[in-house]
């Protein structure tokens with residue numbers, strides 16, 4: 001089996017690791033994490049160092065991996081850094097075997113599609129996206145690079161989700177909606193109108209609460225709490 005590394009060693013990484021093991025196509029050589037101690041472990045895998053160590057790992061012929069970081073902006077920054085360090089590093093796509101995907105669908109590099117997701121006809125899934133457990137993704141809908149759908153999100157048909165947008169736990173988006181880039185839709189929302197770029201939105205029906213800045217945090221507690229682990 002071809003060897004890969006998993007970049008990120010927190011809770012989201014656990015789910016991705018189990019999915020990779022289940023698929024059985026790649027062997028996990030080890031993990032990379034910017035904050036965890038080198039030599040530590042997650043499951044049976046060693047933490048080999050930070051992203052800077054990817055250079056040495058690539059020199060051993062291991063030039064493929066997956067970024068297991070849940071926060072969209074941090075995942076993007078990590079991608080940019082890896083491309084600086086090892087320009088020809090490749091990113092795999094991880095798709096859980098339980099997923100139901102129309103044959104008329106495209107899925108980008110570095111994207112993760114977790115258990116029990118359904119993707120309907122003519123959907124387009126960009127690069128480095130996350131479709132978390134139990135997502136329903138409607139026909140003719142598009143999600144662009146570095147965006148994410150949290151567990152239990154339902155996206156109707158003909159929806160467009162622009163880059164680096166996060167749709168949180170259990171949200172429903174009705175058909176024919178466009179959601180802008182770098183927007184955060186709060187958990188449990190019902191989106192019935194188009195949403196612009198850089199907005200924090202939540203509620204039933206969802207309302208714009210305020211503007212957000214690029215990279216604002218939305219996982220592990222409050223939006224502005226940048227000290228907690230965002231993986």
Ligand SMILES: CC(C)(COP(=O)(O)OP(=O)(O)OC[C@H]1O[C@@H](n2cnc3c(N)ncnc32)[C@H](O)[C@@H]1OP(=O)(O)O)[C@@H](O)C(=O)NCCC(=O)NCCS
Pocket residue numbers: 132150151167168169184185186187188189202203217218219221222223224
């Ligand atoms: C969008 C989100 C980050 C908002 O966080 P926040 O702005 O820090 O909000 P706060 O916790 O400070 O709450 C501020 C107010 O908004 C309300 N609020 C926050 N999120 C809400 C939501 N999703 N729906 C309705 N009201 C919400 C709070 O009840 C609070 O109201 P109050 O002032 O009357 O007490 C949060 O709702 C969310 O969805 N997080 C992501 C969850 C998720 O999907 N995790 C992924 C796991 S894989």
